[in-house]
Amino acid sequence: MIPLVDGVRQNVTHEEDEEVSDETLERASVKFNELNVELEQIMVDMKATPYLDIDLQQYPSMLRLIDSLAEYKDLLQQSSLAAKFWLQYIYYIDVVKLFIRAERTGDWYLHVIALSRMINLFAATAHIHYAKSARLHLQNMLDLKNTHPWVYEQFANGRLHTIRRSDKFWSGLWADLIIEQVMMRSLKSSGGLTRGRGILESTRQLWLVSMHRCADIHNAMSELTGAYRKTSEQHVQLTQSRILRDQQDFKKIKEWFDVHEPFCENEPNFKSLSSGLLAAGSDVNCDEAEKVGRNIQCKLDGMNMENITMKRSDKVHTFENLLPTTKIGDDIIQINPTILFSQLTALVNFSDEIERNFGYELTPEPTSLFKHGMMRKPVKAVLRNHFLKTDNSIVLESYDACVVDGGALLHKVYWPKSTYSEVIDQYLAFIKRKYQSFGSVSVIFDGYSDEMSTKSQEHNRRMTKASASIKISRNTKVTCSREEFLNNPQNKDHLIKLLCARFQKEGFVALQSHGDADVLIVKTVVEYAESGKTVVVAADDTDILILMMYHWQDAMGEMIFSTERKEGKRSKLFYWKISDLLSACDYPELLLFAHAWCGCDTTSAIHQKGTRSVIYK
Numbered sequence: 066m067i068p069l070v071d072g073v074r075q076n077v078t079h080e081e082d083e084e085v086s087d088e089t090l091e092r093a094s095v096k097f098n099e100l101n102v103e104l105e106q107i108m109v110d111m112k113a114t115p116y117l118d119i120d121l122q123q124y125p126s127m128l129r130l131i132d133s134l135a136e137y138k139d140l141l142q143q144s145s146l147a148a149k150f151w152l153q154y155i156y157y158i159d160v161v162k163l164f165i166r167a168e169r170t171g172d173w174y175l176h177v178i179a180l181s182r183m184i185n186l187f188a189a190t191a192h193i194h195y196a197k198s199a200r201l202h203l204q205n206m207l208d209l210k211n212t213h214p215w216v217y218e219q220f221a222n223g224r225l226h227t228i229r230r231s232d233k234f235w236s237g238l239w240a241d242l243i244i245e246q247v248m249m250r251s252l253k254s255s256g257g258l259t260r261g262r263g264i265l266e267s268t269r270q271l272w273l274v275s276m277h278r279c280a281d282i283h284n285a286m287s288e289l290t291g292a293y294r295k296t297s298e299q300h301v302q303l304t305q306s307r308i309l310r311d312q313q314d315f316k317k318i319k320e321w322f323d324v325h326e327p328f329c330e331n332e333p334n335f336k337s338l339s340s341g342l343l344a345a346g347s348d349v350n351c352d353e354a355e356k357v358g359r360n361i362q363c364k365l366d367g368m369n370m371e372n373i374t375m376k377r378s379d380k381v382h383t384f385e386n387l388l389p390t391t392k393i394g395d396d397i398i399q400i401n402p403t404i405l406f407s408q409l410t411a412l413v414n415f416s417d418e419i420e421r422n423f424g425y426e427l428t429p430e431p432t433s434l435f436k437h438g439m440m441r442k443p444v445k446a447v448l449r450n451h452f453l454k455t456d457n458s459i460v461l462e463s464y465d466a467c468v469v470d471g472g473a474l475l476h477k478v479y480w481p482k483s484t485y486s487e488v489i490d491q492y493l494a495f496i497k498r499k500y501q502s503f504g505s506v507s508v509i510f511d512g513y514s515d516e517m518s519t520k521s522q523e524h525n526r527r528m529t530k531a532s533a534s535i536k537i538s539r540n541t542k543v544t545c546s547r548e549e550f551l552n553n554p555q556n557k558d559h560l561i562k563l564l565c566a567r568f569q570k571e572g573f574v575a576l577q578s579h580g581d582a583d584v585l586i587v588k589t590v591v592e593y594a595e596s597g598k599t600v601v602v603a604a605d606d607t608d609i610l611i612l613m614m615y616h617w618q619d620a621m622g623e624m625i626f627s628t629e630r631k632e633g634k635r636s637k638l639f640y641w642k643i644s645d646l647l648s649a650c651d652y653p654e655l656l657l658f659a660h661a662w663c664g665c666d667t668t669s670a671i672h673q674k675g676t677r678s679v680i681y682k
Contacts, residue, residue, distance in 0.1 A: 104130055141328055146335050148328040150352035157186060171223035171237040177206050185358025188365075191380040197365065197373045251276070321544050324535040337384060338533045344384060351381045407432075433672040441672065442523075443664020445607035452610065452646050453628065458639040461601070461625065466593050467503035468586055469496070470604035471510030471561065471577075477629075480547045485560070486539035489567050496573065499638075503601060507574040507589060510565065511582045513558040523666065532556065539563070581666065587612040594621035601625045601640070611660045614653070617643045 104127070142149040160182045167175035180203050187196035209217040219225040227237035238246075252258045258272045287293055302311075325338040335344045335352075350357065361379055434441060478491050500506050531552035532545040537559055543550075550556050561577055568575035578585040586602070586609055593600035599622050602609065613624050624643040629636045647653055664670035 145328065146352050151327040153352060153354060168227055168239055169235045169237045171227045173220040173223065173226040176226060177203065185355050185362060188361035189354040189358035189381045191375055191377055193375045197370060201370060320542050324537065324541055324544055325533050326536065349382050349384060351383050354381050357381050434669040440669035443670035445665065448660060448663055449607040449610055453641055455639065457645060458641055461640045463599060464503055464601050465598035466505040467500050467601045467603060468589050469500060469506065469508045470586055470606060470609060471508050472582060473605045474508065475551055480543060482543055484539065485537050485541050485543060488543065489563055492564055493567060493571060500603060507576065508568055509582050509586050509589065510561045510577045512578045512580050513554040583608045583612065587616060590624055591616050594624050597622045599623040599625065601627050603627045608665055611656055613643050614647055615656050617647065
């Protein structure tokens with residue numbers, strides 16, 4: 066039986082956390098900052114004091130700082146789920162460090178303390194063998210003084226708890242590590258059991274009974290020849306190159322956390338720092354790992370070791386639990402309805418009961434229009450390339466204005482691995498180099514809000530490969546790729562605002578629409594054309610091209626569509642008159658229908674019905 070042992074777990078409290086006001090957090094932060102000033106003076110004093118002579122009791126400010134820090138952590142945990150999770154993560158890292166220290170120094174009491182802090186996490190993460198074995202081991206260790214006094218004395222004195230190959234203070238090793246480093250290495254090295262002998266019972270027996278004799282011969286030969294194997298006093302992780310690499314890695318991690326704030330106050334939902342994925346607290350409860358583990362340990366009280374089982378529903382829920390699941394037998398399996406439907410369809414093809422099988426709902430949405438829960442992504446460039454052929458492009462001679470699609474511009478500029486200030490400078494240099502000669506230049510960007518728009522499906526699709534929301538300023542360092550950054554609408558919106566401010570300062574017209582910019586871009590172009598001006602549009606979007614072709618009339622000035630294409634190893638600007646494109650089009654009155662049928666921002670592509678079939682049939 067496994068009885069409840071004092072110190073193995075703590076009592077579980079079910080009191081609801083009290084709501085923490087912003088004023089309380091502000092007061093705690095001010096108090097912490099005041100004590101931090103005192104800490105700086107303490108550090109100055111400590112530098113002149115030998116390490117072993119430091120007594121914290123001499124520094125009341127240090128003790129107050131420790132208490133204030135603990136109080137501030139408690140307030141953060143109550144104000145934010147994310148902060149609570151990360152503080153819990155830091156606690157578990159401290160437990161691991163404590164465990165390593167106990168093993169390396171041979172401190173048996175510290176070993177028991179560290180292990181007692183691990184068992185709740187083992188249970189919460191459904192590591193059933195670790196959870197029950199560690200608890201049984203802990204209970205035996207706590208009762209060791211009564212059951213085996215001599216062994217207890219040896220453990221307490223640091224003689225049998227760990228294995229040492231030298232008398233250095235930090236040289237204690239785990240028993241399983243010694244097995245790997247000594248016995249398993251001798252098994253697999255030259256002269257070992259696995260080198261050309263075969264694994265037979267007689268071979269294993271001969272090798273085991275002769276090992277100690279071989280060791281005696283080895284020691285005698287070493288003493289005779291004076292050839293001893295020694296290791297360097299310099300630890301491999303203390304070399305200058307390793308220290309430099311560790312410092313660089315630490316700097317990268319610090320810079321990443323500078324822009325991905327883990328301690329977001331008053332955040333009601335869980336948010337992944339890397340992907341920005343949000344989850345309600347009831348769906349993800351990994352911040353309650355310690356509490357969940359204690360609850361599971363309570364259920365184990367008084368149970369027989371052999372009868373212990375754990376339910377997966379009792380363990381902590383992570384972001385993986387947001388995926389749909391189904392129960393098959395005793396196993397809970399995560400499923401993708403679209404993949405499941407495709408597999409079932411393939412099986413039905415070899416069945417004689419097709420009609421009966423398709424009498425049930427097999428997928429939540431029509432797979433001809435949806436894929437993985439989203440509208441099928443259309444290949445809009447096919448329709449654009451059908452009209453924009455290189456041989457019917459023109460040489461640009463005269464023009465009055467230029468309108469630049471900001472959405473396409475964002476993906477054309479190389480991002481240096483420096484600060485966002487230099488990124489903005491790169492965009493400005495690109496505009497001046499490519500378009501300043503056009504005279505009046507207007508750059509129009511998309512707008513982003515929480516409201517549903519025609520681009521919502523595409524935004525959701527891109528968010529699967531997006532970075533988390535980043536607090537950027539001109540001096541913030543770039544820590545992710547351009548595409549990952551721009552796939553997050555919040556990041557993109559913040560960058561657009563900085564670009565608009567900089568472009569306007571340099572004399573360019575920079576606008577951000579309320580939603581999708583295509584309509585505002587075409588409206589601006591039509592206004593120029595209606596006044597008799599020749600306007601050039603720098604864009605890649607098929608939607609803009611089709612709308613320009615639909616709205617152009619003979620009485621207007623020339624509309625010219627411009628885009629970059631590869632010519633050899635370099636990119637070159639090509640230009641097409643909208644009037645020429647319409648003259649060569651056989652179905653100008655069906656342009657909008659053809660574009661919608663092929664798939665645009667508001668409609669889905671149709672499975673196995675491509676753009677070419679619409680154009681040529």
